[in-house]
Amino acid sequence: MMHNSISNDGVNMTEKLYYQDVFLKEFSATVQSVRERNGKIEIVLDQTAFYPEGGGQLADSGWLKLSDGSMIGVLDVQEEEGEIRHTISTQEQIQEGTEITGIINWDLRFDHMQQHSGEHIVSGMICSAFDCNNVGFHMGEDIVTIDYDTRISFEQILEIEAKANEYIWEDHEFVELWPSEEELKQMEYRSKKELEGDVRITSFPGADSCACCGTHVASSGQVGMVKFLSAKNFREGTRLELLCGKRAFDYLSMNYTENKAVAVKLSTSEQNTSEYVGKLLEDHLKERTAAQIAEEELLKKWAANFPEGEKIFVIEDWMSPKQARQLADLAADQCQMVAVFAKKGDGYQYSVIARNTDISAFIKEMNQVLNGRGGGRDGFAQGSVNVRRKQIAAYLSEQGFRNMSEAE
Numbered sequence: 001m002m003h004n005s006i007s008n009d010g011v012n013m014t015e016k017l018y019y020q021d022v023f024l025k026e027f028s029a030t031v032q033s034v035r036e037r038n039g040k041i042e043i044v045l046d047q048t049a050f051y052p053e054g055g056g057q058l059a060d061s062g063w064l065k066l067s068d069g070s071m072i073g074v075l076d077v078q079e080e081e082g083e084i085r086h087t088i089s090t091q092e093q094i095q096e097g098t099e100i101t102g103i104i105n106w107d108l109r110f111d112h113m114q115q116h117s118g119e120h121i122v123s124g125m126i127c128s129a130f131d132c133n134n135v136g137f138h139m140g141e142d143i144v145t146i147d148y149d150t151r152i153s154f155e156q157i158l159e160i161e162a163k164a165n166e167y168i169w170e171d172h173e174f175v176e177l178w179p180s181e182e183e184l185k186q187m188e189y190r191s192k193k194e195l196e197g198d199v200r201i202t203s204f205p206g207a208d209s210c211a212c213c214g215t216h217v218a219s220s221g222q223v224g225m226v227k228f229l230s231a232k233n234f235r236e237g238t239r240l241e242l243l244c245g246k247r248a249f250d251y252l253s254m255n256y257t258e259n260k261a262v263a264v265k266l267s268t269s270e271q272n273t274s275e276y277v278g279k280l281l282e283d284h285l286k287e288r289t290a291a292q293i294a295e296e297e298l299l300k301k302w303a304a305n306f307p308e309g310e311k312i313f314v315i316e317d318w319m320s321p322k323q324a325r326q327l328a329d330l331a332a333d334q335c336q337m338v339a340v341f342a343k344k345g346d347g348y349q350y351s352v353i354a355r356n357t358d359i360s361a362f363i364k365e366m367n368q369v370l371n372g373r374g375g376g377r378d379g380f381a382q383g384s385v386n387v388r389r390k391q392i393a394a395y396l397s398e399q400g401f402r403n404m405s406e407a408e
Helices: 106-130 154-169 181-185 245-266 270-304 321-331 360-369 389-398
Strands: 026-037 040-045 062-065 071-080 083-088 099-104 134-139 144-148 175-177 201-204 208-211 226-234 237-244 311-316 337-344 347-353 372-377 380-385
Touching: 106 134, 106 144, 106 154, 106 201, 106 208, 106 226, 106 237, 106 245, 154 226, 226 245, 237 245, 245 270, 270 321, 311 321, 311 389, 321 337, 321 347, 337 389, 347 360, 347 372, 360 372, 360 380
Parallel strands: 311 337
Antiparallel strands: 026 040, 026 099, 040 083, 062 071, 062 099, 071 083, 134 144, 144 237, 175 201, 201 208, 226 237, 337 347, 347 380, 372 380
């Protein structure tokens, strides 16, 4: 049940501590209001370091510590109608006037700062190099996606990646500005829409200047690194997948570990796996082609021994559905009807062929008797039955088919 002290519908202005000190991990605040909305408990504080979702950046999470030492989870933060609303895990002991200590989930926050700052650096360079616009940005839990309104190849993106990483390692200072209306008119900066009121300009000098409400690192070196995963055509432009900071490091570490494991299995070096695997695939393709040729010859010889003008069936557990179709097709010119069954799971997959014959009635009856499904036309049908081998053989024998299975 909610506490009695629920705020009215007036807007409670919250002081945004995350703009004053982006590295503030703990802060003190007073609860201004407590509301229940859509089955969730939301509170508004007089000041907060929790960043609300916005500008493509995900919301912070963390905890509220009460005077008795108990902890309440902060699950989501949204800015709506001028208020910063914190969704919390429980309303127990929370009411208007409650003094709390907010604790930021710093690992998550710093990850967001790295992703957002890395995106700014690469977007500034891409927009400058290709005279395009960033028209979409989404920071997912795993990857960052960015959309541009021009076509860019992955090779071109890798050139930007190298340039961006060099800029990052030079450790340029991040600059935040709140220009006046007149100052803003004289400035060059990226923005996806027309802006009104107070505008925050975030800048990595020499790489990017952009109107942005998100949180950023103090200098480019704290981004660590950037790594592009893909560049795909999207609508009339390009969609990029990007990793920054620890995400990029974890991804590259995972790839190295996997590549090293493959190299050990192949008894080669980590630098050689691609070449080695390519040779293996080439050899495998040659061997598979030779095996297919030999297999086709065996199937031809087998089919040639089937009695002419008779109805025959074959049931083989070793045979693949593709081989069943091939055998049925090879024998169909000399046999009245051919039914071949290949083991698949708990049942069998079939191919039935009778040249220039309507076999739909036969297939319908067979499916009913053998718990099957499937069909076809023009003298060919395929499907599956869910019975044992002996039941298939017994039914077809009753229908006048001759058993030509190798196992018989």
